[in-house]
Amino acid sequence: MNRSREIDHLLDRWMDDGPTVVADRVIAAALTEIPTTRQRGAQWARLKESFMTMKPAVTVLGIAAVAVAALAALQILAGGGVGTPRVITSDDLPAIVVPADEGPAGMQHDITYDDERILIRPIISVTGTDAIPYLEQPGFVAGRYTEFSHSTAGLLSWAALFESAEDAQRSLDLYIEEVESEAGYALGNRADLTFGEEGGFWDDDDPENDIQVILWRSGALVMAAATFGDFDPDELRTIAEEMDDRAQ
Amino acid sequence: MDQQLVERAQGGDEAAFGELAYAIGDRLFTVAQRILRDIDLAEDATQQAIVAIWRELPGLRDPARFEAWAYRVLVNACYAEARKERRWSPSLRVLETDRVGGDPELSVADRDELERGFRRLPPEQRAVLVLQHYLDLTLPQIAGVLGVPIGTVRSRLHYARRAMRAALEADARPALSGSRPS
Numbered sequence: 001m002n003r004s005r006e007i008d009h010l011l012d013r014w015m016d017d018g019p020t021v022v023a024d025r026v027i028a029a030a031l032t033e034i035p036t037t038r039q040r041g042a043q044w045a046r047l048k049e050s051f052m053t054m055k056p057a058v059t060v061l062g063i064a065a066v067a068v069a070a071l072a073a074l075q076i077l078a079g080g081g082v083g084t085p086r087v088i089t090s091d092d093l094p095a096i097v098v099p100a101d102e103g104p105a106g107m108q109h110d111i112t113y114d115d116e117r118i119l120i121r122p123i124i125s126v127t128g129t130d131a132i133p134y135l136e137q138p139g140f141v142a143g144r145y146t147e148f149s150h151s152t153a154g155l156l157s158w159a160a161l162f163e164s165a166e167d168a169q170r171s172l173d174l175y176i177e178e179v180e181s182e183a184g185y186a187l188g189n190r191a192d193l194t195f196g197e198e199g200g201f202w203d204d205d206d207p208e209n210d211i212q213v214i215l216w217r218s219g220a221l222v223m224a225a226a227t228f229g230d231f232d233p234d235e236l237r238t239i240a241e242e243m244d245d246r247a248q
Numbered sequence: 249m250d251q252q253l254v255e256r257a258q259g260g261d262e263a264a265f266g267e268l269a270y271a272i273g274d275r276l277f278t279v280a281q282r283i284l285r286d287i288d289l290a291e292d293a294t295q296q297a298i299v300a301i302w303r304e305l306p307g308l309r310d311p312a313r314f315e316a317w318a319y320r321v322l323v324n325a326c327y328a329e330a331r332k333e334r335r336w337s338p339s340l341r342v343l344e345t346d347r348v349g350g351d352p353e354l355s356v357a358d359r360d361e362l363e364r365g366f367r368r369l370p371p372e373q374r375a376v377l378v379l380q381h382y383l384d385l386t387l388p389q390i391a392g393v394l395g396v397p398i399g400t401v402r403s404r405l406h407y408a409r410r411a412m413r414a415a416l417e418a419d420a421r422p423a424l425s426g427s428r429p430s
Contacts, residue, residue, distance in 0.1 A: 007413055008381070013354050014362045015282055015382040022277035026291045027269050030298035034262050037299055039306050110398045124396065147397045152406060154399025210403070229403045 088161060088221055088247060090142030096223070096246045098157035098239060103148035107155060110147045118143035118160060122175060122224060125183035134174065139167025141220075153229030155236075157243065162220045165197075172198055172217045175224070179213050187213060195244045196223075201237065214240040218247050254311040257302070265305070269298050272315065276322045282378040283326045285367060290326075297325040319383075319393045323375045330371040365415025373408035376401055 088096075093114070100109040113121060120134045143160040162168040178184035179202050187202035199216025212233055213226040225240040249271065256264035276297055281290035300321050308317050366374060379390045387405075391398040 004409070004413070007409060007416065010354070010358055010362060010416075011377060011381040011412070014359065015378065017354070017359075018278070018281055019287065020274060020278050022273045022294055023291065026277065026295050027273045027298065030295045031266050031269060033299045034265060034302050037303055039260060039303055121397070147399055149397075149399030149402050152403075154397065154403055156397060156399070210407075228400060229406070 088219065090161060092247070093142060093144035093159050093161060096221070096243055097144045097146050097159050098148070098155065098225075098243070100146055103146075104155055104235065104239075107148040107150045107153075110149055110154075111145075112147075113145040114143065116140070116143070118145040118158060121145050122156075122158060122226075123178055124185070125178055125181060137162075137167070137171050137174070139163035139220075140171075153227060153231045155231065155239070156224070156226045157239070158224040158226075159243070159247070160222045162222070165217070165220050168217050168220045168222050169198065172215065172222050175215055175222065176200070179215060185211055185213065187211060193240075195241055201233075203233065212236055216240070216244070218244055221247050223247065249314050251311045251314075254305075254308075254314045258305050258308065258311065265302055268314075269301075272318055273298070275315075276318065279319065279378060279382065280322055280326050280329075282382050283323070283371065283374045284329060285363065289329045293322065293325040293329045296328065297322040300325060316389070316393050319379070320395055323379075323394060326375065327371045361416050362412070365412045368415065369408055369411055373404045373411070376404040377408050377412075380405065 100112055103109050116135060119137060119140065120131045123131060123134050137160075139162040141161045141163055143158070145156070145158045147157075148155045160168075160171060162171060179187050180190075185202070185204075187204045189203050189205070191201040193199050193201060193214065193216055196216030196218045199214070201212070201214045203212045210230070211226065211228045212231065213224065214236060215224045215226075216222075223240070223243055225236055225243060227236050249268070253264050253268055253271075257268055273294065277290055277294045280293040280297070281287060284290050284293060297318070301318055304321065308314060366377070369377070375394065376390055379385045379393060380387075385393065387398050387401050390401045394401065
């Protein structure tokens with residue numbers, strides 16, 4: 001048996017040791033708090049439930065109608081004149097984040113998301129209904145997220161499109177707070193970027209952390225490229241710059 | 249897990265939630281004890297988790313995923329306990345705990361080395377090891393429970409295993425390592 005399998009075997013056996021039954025008083029103590037503990041988000045849950053159980057065709061039509069209206073509004077606001085910046089739409093997002101078949105050498109594509117889950121994907125500081133402020137951000141239009149990894153590192157590529165630069169800025173501020181806060185990623189070092197309108201490059205001196213995050217805004221688009229594990233920061237910066245180029 | 253029970257509890261039925269709490273209590277506690285390596289802390293985390301599960305239950309979209317979601321709440325409660333208790337309780341107490349139903353094929357030296365190596369890990373890495381080796385969850389299942397990308401799970405497992413291997417190798421002595429399978 002090689003050392004790695006031996007450790008797995010030891011861990012399996014060792015984890016099986018120990019108590020398997022909780023004292024009744026623990027459950028009883030918790031249950032005494034229930035009558036005075038208000039359930040959160042019950043109203044929100046009911047609204048979500050009704051949305052989730054809509055017939056798919058109705059949902060798709062509803063989403064399409066909102067998207068068309070948002071696009072029309074954006075084009076009116078942009079003026080559509082010569083020389084105005086290209087208006088990014090949800091159709092552009094798959095080409096802006098790192099595509100599934102174009103990950104870094106040696107990394108496999110793990111997952112792609114293109115629904116509202118992308119908004120809470122980077123969030124680790126809250127769960128359950130506490131995540132609602134992230135899930136229901138004003139002006140959110142669409143998003144895309146791809147993830148790649150090999151045995152010692154991973155890359156996350158993320159973009160969220162909003163109706164306006166103001167909405168995007170509000171969102172960027174939320175995620176910056178997550179990156180810097182103790183409850184979030186607690187990354188202390190911030191460096192400026194040479195691209196984007198707002199943002200930064202965060203990492204940390206803690207060798208246990210091994211996380212690097214580039215988070216920025218370009219117009220109504222908030223983007224992020226992040227790595228964990230052993231990953232060259234210059235390569236990450238290049239990946240982020242290329243994402244930004246594709247969003248221009 | 250009885251889905252109707254979950255749905256009734258989501259709707260505010262305290263009696264239904266009581267049944268749920270007793271049904272899942274043992275599993276929550278055993279996972280918490282493996283992560284925290286301390287019975288008192290594990291009991292506190294279990295109690296906190298049960299209250300949090302009640303509070304957050306209406307936000308659970310798919311009642312069929314109750315158990316995995318409950319583990320997520322529990323793991324977060326364990327993180328909170330671990331942060332509150334910056335200094336872990338003495339090894340002696342944990343070794344006493346482990347004597348209960350201990351695997352006779354694991355040597356005292358192995359247990360001691362595993363215990364010391366595990367205690368050096370941050371709670372996030374402990375959690376992935378417990379979910380994989382105690383609950384036998386796959387990487388996608390662990391990612392789902394923890395609400396993190398699969399790559400993050402891989403990364404945490406990589407570092408945790410490396411640290412455990414280093415601990416075992418650093419502590420290995422000829423007289424003790426002879427008892428391990430080769």
